[in-house]
Amino acid sequence: MPLLDIQSLVVEYHTVRANVKAVDRVSLSMEKGRTLGLVGESGCGKSTLGLSTVRLVPPPGKIVRGHITLDGIDVVNCPDEEIRRVRGKRVGYIFQDPMTSLNPVKKIGDHFVEIIQTHEPEVTEEDALKRGKDMLERLGILPERIGDFPHQFSGGMRQRVMIGLALVLGPDLLIADEPTTSLDVIVEAQIIELLKELKESLGLTLILITHNIGIVAETADRVAVMYAGRIAELGETYSLFEKPLHPYTQALLNSVPNITKKGQVLSWIPGAPPDLAEPPVGCLYHPRCAYAFDRCKKEEPLLLRHDDSEVACHLYDKR
Amino acid sequence: MGNILEVTNLIKYFPVEKSFLDKLLTSQKSYVHAVDDISFSINRGDILGLVGESGSGKSTTGRLCLKLTEPTSGSIVFEGVDIAKLRGEKLRRFRRNMQMVFQDPTASLSPRIRVGDAIKHALSFQGVGTPTQRTERTRAMLERVGLEPWTNFYDRFPHELSGGQRQRVVIARALVLNPKFVVADEPIAMVDVSVRAQILELMLELKKEFDLTYLFITHDLAMANYVCQSIAIMYLGKIVETGPKEEVFGKPLHPYTLALLSSIPVPDPKAELKRIMPRGEIPSPINPPSGCRFHPRCPYAQAICAEREPQLEELRPNHQAACFFPRM
Amino acid sequence: MSDERPKGRIVVQLFPALKDLTRRGLAGWVILAGATVVSLIAIMTVISPWISPYNPIDINVGPILSPPSSQHPLGTNHLGQDMLSRVYSGGAIMFQVAILSVTVCIVVGVPIGLFASYTGGYTDKVASLVMDSIYAFPGLVLAIAIAAMLGPGVVNMALSIAVVYVPSYFRIIRSQVLTIKELPYAEAARMMGATGRSTLFSYILPNVIPSIVAVATINFADAILTAAGLTFVGLGLPISTPDWGWDLTYGRRLLTSGTWWVITFPGLMVVLLALGFTLMGEGLSELFNPRLQR
Numbered sequence: 001m002p003l004l005d006i007q008s009l010v011v012e013y014h015t016v017r018a019n020v021k022a023v024d025r026v027s028l029s030m031e032k033g034r035t036l037g038l039v040g041e042s043g044c045g046k047s048t049l050g051l052s053t054v055r056l057v058p059p060p061g062k063i064v065r066g067h068i069t070l071d072g073i074d075v076v077n078c079p080d081e082e083i084r085r086v087r088g089k090r091v092g093y094i095f096q097d098p099m100t101s102l103n104p105v106k107k108i109g110d111h112f113v114e115i116i117q118t119h120e121p122e123v124t125e126e127d128a129l130k131r132g133k134d135m136l137e138r139l140g141i142l143p144e145r146i147g148d149f150p151h152q153f154s155g156g157m158r159q160r161v162m163i164g165l166a167l168v169l170g171p172d173l174l175i176a177d178e179p180t181t182s183l184d185v186i187v188e189a190q191i192i193e194l195l196k197e198l199k200e201s202l203g204l205t206l207i208l209i210t211h212n213i214g215i216v217a218e219t220a221d222r223v224a225v226m227y228a229g230r231i232a233e234l235g236e237t238y239s240l241f242e243k244p245l246h247p248y249t250q251a252l253l254n255s256v257p258n259i260t261k262k263g264q265v266l267s268w269i270p271g272a273p274p275d276l277a278e279p280p281v282g283c284l285y286h287p288r289c290a291y292a293f294d295r296c297k298k299e300e301p302l303l304l305r306h307d308d309s310e311v312a313c314h315l316y317d318k319r
Numbered sequence: 320m321g322n323i324l325e326v327t328n329l330i331k332y333f334p335v336e337k338s339f340l341d342k343l344l345t346s347q348k349s350y351v352h353a354v355d356d357i358s359f360s361i362n363r364g365d366i367l368g369l370v371g372e373s374g375s376g377k378s379t380t381g382r383l384c385l386k387l388t389e390p391t392s393g394s395i396v397f398e399g400v401d402i403a404k405l406r407g408e409k410l411r412r413f414r415r416n417m418q419m420v421f422q423d424p425t426a427s428l429s430p431r432i433r434v435g436d437a438i439k440h441a442l443s444f445q446g447v448g449t450p451t452q453r454t455e456r457t458r459a460m461l462e463r464v465g466l467e468p469w470t471n472f473y474d475r476f477p478h479e480l481s482g483g484q485r486q487r488v489v490i491a492r493a494l495v496l497n498p499k500f501v502v503a504d505e506p507i508a509m510v511d512v513s514v515r516a517q518i519l520e521l522m523l524e525l526k527k528e529f530d531l532t533y534l535f536i537t538h539d540l541a542m543a544n545y546v547c548q549s550i551a552i553m554y555l556g557k558i559v560e561t562g563p564k565e566e567v568f569g570k571p572l573h574p575y576t577l578a579l580l581s582s583i584p585v586p587d588p589k590a591e592l593k594r595i596m597p598r599g600e601i602p603s604p605i606n607p608p609s610g611c612r613f614h615p616r617c618p619y620a621q622a623i624c625a626e627r628e629p630q631l632e633e634l635r636p637n638h639q640a641a642c643f644f645p646r647m
Numbered sequence: 648m649s650d651e652r653p654k655g656r657i658v659v660q661l662f663p664a665l666k667d668l669t670r671r672g673l674a675g676w677v678i679l680a681g682a683t684v685v686s687l688i689a690i691m692t693v694i695s696p697w698i699s700p701y702n703p704i705d706i707n708v709g710p711i712l713s714p715p716s717s718q719h720p721l722g723t724n725h726l727g728q729d730m731l732s733r734v735y736s737g738g739a740i741m742f743q744v745a746i747l748s749v750t751v752c753i754v755v756g757v758p759i760g761l762f763a764s765y766t767g768g769y770t771d772k773v774a775s776l777v778m779d780s781i782y783a784f785p786g787l788v789l790a791i792a793i794a795a796m797l798g799p800g801v802v803n804m805a806l807s808i809a810v811v812y813v814p815s816y817f818r819i820i821r822s823q824v825l826t827i828k829e830l831p832y833a834e835a836a837r838m839m840g841a842t843g844r845s846t847l848f849s850y851i852l853p854n855v856i857p858s859i860v861a862v863a864t865i866n867f868a869d870a871i872l873t874a875a876g877l878t879f880v881g882l883g884l885p886i887s888t889p890d891w892g893w894d895l896t897y898g899r900r901l902l903t904s905g906t907w908w909v910i911t912f913p914g915l916m917v918v919l920l921a922l923g924f925t926l927m928g929e930g931l932s933e934l935f936n937p938r939l940q941r
Contacts, residue, residue: 041511154600155373184372184601185538189582189594211512214584218592237588255513256586257541259568266516266545272481273511387834414840427831431853440849441839492835 001072003173003205004030004053009066011048011057018277022048022061024229027303032172035199035206037216037237039252040226043273046209047096049226050175053207054091055083071172089119092166094176098158102150108132108161109146112168119169135164139194156187160194167198174198177209192219213256217241225249228274228284235309245311247289283314291315322360323500323532324384329357329393331379335605352604353379355556356393358631361500361549366526366533368547368564370540370579374604375553381502381536385417386410397500415445418493420522422505424485428477435461435473438492445496460491464521483514487521494525502534507542519546540583544568552576555604555612558631562638572640572647574617611642619644674933681864681926688920692738699732703889712906722908724894725901734912737891740801740884741920745870747805748812749863756813757859760820765828765847774817782814790873794882801884804877808870819862823855857931864928868921875917891917 011023023045030036038046051057053068055075068075071090075083087093095101102111112132116123123131133143139160150158159179166174176195180188192215199206199219208219216223217237224234225246233246244250254267271288274280280287286296295314303312332350354376361367371377382388384395386402395403397417405413421427428437435457442453461469464487477485486506493501503522507515523546526533537543543550544564551561552575560573571577574595581595597616602608608615614624621644629641691698701708707727715722721730763774781789793807827833828851836846878884878892879899891913898910 041513156600185540185579186372186582186597187600188584190596192584193594193596212584213512213586217586217588217590218584241586241588252513253586255516257545258586259541259544259580259583260585260587260590264545266519268515268517268520269513270517272483272514385838387838411840411842414838419835419838421831421835423831427835429832429836429850429854432849440836440841440845444836444840444842444845489835492839496839 002029003032003071004028004207005067005069006049006053007067007069009049009052009068010064011045011052012062012064014060014062015277020276021229021279022276023052025066026226026229026231028224028231028234030173030205030207032205033203034222035208035220037220037223038207038209038226039211039213039216039223041211041252041273043228043276044226045229046226047177050093050177050207050209053175054087054093056087056093085119088115088166088171089169090171090173092169092171092174094159094162094166094174094179096178097182098155098162099182101162102158104150107147107149108136108153111161111165112146115165116168131168132164135168136161138198139164140190154187155183156190159183159187159191163191163194163198167202167204170202172203173205173207175207175209178211179208180212180215181210188215195219213253225252228276228279230284230312231303231310232285232313233309233311234303235311239307239309245306245309245316246313247291247315248285251290283312321363323363323398324361324534325394325396326360326380326384327358327394327396329354329380329383329395330391331376331383331388332391349605352556352607354383354390355607357553357556357558359551359558359561361532361534363532364530365549366535366547368543368550369534369536369553370538370543370550371553372538372579372601374555374601376556376604377536377538377553378504380553381419381504381534384500384534385414385419385502387419412445415496416498417500417502418496418498420486420489420493420501420503420506423509424482424489425477425509427489428485430477432476433473434475434477434480434488435469437477437488438495441492441495447496456495457491460495461488463525464488464491464494465517466491482510483518486510486518490518490522490525494529494531497529498531500532500534502536504536505538506535508537508539515542522546540568540579552579555601555607557612557641559613559642560638560640561631562635566635566638570635570638572634572638572645573613573642574619574644574646575613576640577646619646674930676930677926678930678934681923681928681930684919684923685927688738688916688923689742691735692742695732695735695739699729699735701729701732703728703732703736705729712901714906715908721912722906724909725897725906730894730908730912733889733894734891734916736889737894737913738916738920740888740890740892741871741874741917743801744805744808744874745867747802748808748870749866751805751809752812752816752866753859753863755809756816757820759813760817761824761847761852761855763817764821764824765843765851771821775821778814778817781810782818784811786811786869787873787876790877791880791882794877799882799884804874804882804884805870807877808873811873812866812869815866816859816862819858820855823858824851827851827854857934861928861932864924864931868924868928871917871921871924 006026006028009023009026010021013020013022026049040046048057048061052063053070053075057063063076070086073082073086109129109132113125113128116128116131129146133146136146137143141157141160153161180191183191196219198204208216210216220237223237223240225232225248227248233249240249244253251267251269257266258264269288274284282298283296283301286292301312301314301317303310304317306316331354333353335349335351369377369380379388383390386405390403393403394401402413438460439453439457442448442456458469461472466472466484466487507518510518535547547564550564550567552559552573554575560567560576567576568580571580578595578597581593599616610626611624611629614620623643629643631639631641633639634645708729709719709723709727711723711727712725713719713723719729719731721734723729759774763771789811790807793810794804797803797807833846833850836850875892875895878890879896884890894913895910901909
């Protein structure tokens with residue numbers, strides 16, 4: 001049984017202008033121990049998708065339809081106390097910005113104590129701090145620094161602390177939303193190496209949400225490419241990079257520079273992502289697609305199997 | 320092919336704001352050594368990539384080249400004129416020759432000024448042409464950067480455009496004065512991935528058409544490799560390596576350059592990554608390490624590296640590095 | 648100089664902005680509600696000569712202190728003046744004082760705020776010192792002190808209120824200017840060769856205006872209440888002019904003898920007018936606060 005199973009999830013944001021479908025009929029499942037790279041550009045819905053797995057979509061967002069089953073628990077409909085137990089204990093979440101995710105007036109130790117005691121109230125402060133120190137050591141931070149405040153840490157170290165807080169309760173699933181976006185190149189590499197190492201040693205299931213194709217190529221077994229709230233393509237990393245199916249995936253991969261490739265010519269995608277308040281008819285990508293034909297302008301493509309991947313494109317839909 | 324820009328012994332220190340208690344207890348001032356005695360030159364028609372991480376001083380260097388910030392000391396000679404010494408009206412007039420493309424296209428445009436007017440201001444502030452001529456030139460510029468027909472864009476406000484479109488407006492505004500030199504500070508970092516190459520292509524085309532020289536500031540080595548001809552690597556206020564891009568990225572000499580190159584994520588799952596990880600993290604530019612700034616983190620450091628500061632030396636034709644033990 | 652008329656452009660922008668106010672959610676409705684209340688009261692005041700059943704300053708048009716009746720729907724006061732007529736026209740003074748004081752504030756406070764904070768250095772320090780000192784005084788007390796020195800009259804009342812309020816404008820503008828000065832677009836203006844004046848007027852001022860408007864509307868509300876307060880303590884206007892402030896003063900004294908209608912209706916109007924302006928001000932602040940929209 002998969003650890004995480006998402007079925008036809010629809011998440012809407014109710015704004016003044018219109019109801020925007022940030023996530024539109026997304027289905028996805030995660031087997032234990034695997035790593036998924038959830039890739040897309042800004043506004044594609046990947047962050048919203050991540051947040052919905054732990055029911056943390058901020059208002060005016062709302063999960064309106066679909067199912068999310070996490071280790072047997074119905075995330076969408078379960079009572080509040082149950083989802084709170086899930087967060088932290090079953091799922092670790094690393095939010096986008098390590099600068100603002102930590103409470104500046106609380107020592108790191110207090111962060112650990114709070115998170116541990118919330119889920120395991122019988123644990124003493126002493127024991128909680130010990131666990132925190134062990135975690136810091138594992139992450140390459142001197143355990144004595146448990147008494148420091150967030151501002152005393154650099155960006156990279158704060159991100160490690162965030163990872164530590166996410167993992168200290170021993171969850172099976174770790175969701176990292178843009179874990180390296182605000183970090184420098186070398187620190188980014190360090191964090192990615194750290195995540196890879198933890199994945200191995202802790203047997204984590206990892207969902208990596210990012211717009212950086214490079215780190216996905218390095219860490220993920222499978223890649224899901226999102227566009228305008230839908231999944232455009234989902235497949236094993238090697239096949240996706242070798243033979244991308246969806247025109248958006250192809251164009252995206254062609255627009256990222258690869259320093260190891262000599263004489264690369266970058267391309268780009270004309271136009272801009274659709275305004276989700278007034279989406280185009282048919283395939284949401286068709287206005288920018290080099291291969292669009294009649295059917296694309298009228299009918300929305302479904303996510304269908306093609307070889308070992310899934311792709312939502314009429315080019316592969318021979319029905 | 321002369322040098323359009325020659326920077327010599329450029330220094331910029333920012334005073335550090337201290338707490339009241341610190342001010343009482345210590346009389347010693349501390350400074351952020353943002354740019355600590357660098358010298359380099361840019362050939363006319365070149366695209367120099369100034370590459371570094373945070374705290375490297377690359378953005379400050381860019382701003383110093385345009386005199387947006389006052390240098391603490393040093394000279395910045397642009398086509399024979401030391402702009403470090405320019406002030407007031409002379410400086411204002413001189414600004415026609417050099418322009419900047421900023422990182423954040425949204426913050427670079429006043430939200431209350433229409434896009435066409437924002438571009439036209441450049442012309443009117445410098446007193447170029449008649450009002451009619453200015454409008455004409457603005458319209459032409461809008462179309463030149465791909466915002467055509469101009470009628471669709473002239474009267475828009477920045478928030479009505481996409482990120483990529485806004486960045487084009489910023490580029491149009493920078494180029495409408497026909498400058499000779501453009502400093503681009505992370506011009507595509509805040510633009511969507513799938514559109515970045517388009518902006519870069521535009522900048523390259525415009526370079527040919529307007530006969531420009533670029534200083535391209537970035538932390539994205541892959542992008543720098545794609546677009547630049549020469550590279551200068553900065554670390555903690557110093558230039559540690561410089562040369563043509565094939566040399567610096569192809570045969571890197573400085574351990575820091577090696578570390579950077581091995582850290583870039585490669586969008587190819589088959590790529591073999593051999594990472595050279597420096598120890599620790601970038602130290603604070605307030606108290607930079609003694610000797611070679613990189614020595615506390617360098618896997619190849621030896622005793623001398625903590626005592627003396629290596630200077631930039633030409634170790635290969637045209638290729639300079641500041642290291643006592645370069646990786647030849 | 649730039650061939651722009653940034654202020655003209657902004658006015659032109661306001662009208663379509665009003666139209667889509669309702670699309671802006673709660674803030675839009677709040678502004679509309681406030682604006683409606685204020686406009687209705689303003690219209691009422693303006694057409695009062697035509698709709699008042701009696702001349703508001705005529706005495707003995709009815710029996711003294713008579714409660715609301717069909718002839719005098721809002722009753723009469725101790726001079727036999729018709730309260731309905733007084734309520735219709737009493738707002739005129741309020742509006743005059745408020746508009747005058749806000750105008751003085753803007754004319755004085757905005758330029759000082761702009762130049763002092765843009766120039767920085769000693770100019771800024773001195774200006775801040777002066778403004779902070781004034782700000783430190785409790786508003787009404789200071790207004791009373793100044794009004795007492797200047798004497799009665801609409802202009803003097805307006806001036807005393809203005810003095811109290813200028814520091815608020817100064818502070819808001821200063822904080823905005825300091826922020827905007829460091830933003831890339833202000834730097835871009837410098838890069839293009841804009842003079843300090845051009846940068847200030849074309850780039851900084853237009854982005855500061857929304858906050859000025861927000862402060863101005865709250866200023867209006869406060870001016871009205873302060874005007875009523877000044878009259879209340881006897882520093883306002885000659886008694887013959889119809890003024891809610893006077894009605895409040897006398898109404899208070901009459902309250903103990905059971906005459907509730909003299910203070911209530913003018914009081915209600917003062918509150919409504921202040922409320923209307925406050926709603927507008929709050930709604931505008933909501934609207935102009937930079938909010939990231941998805």
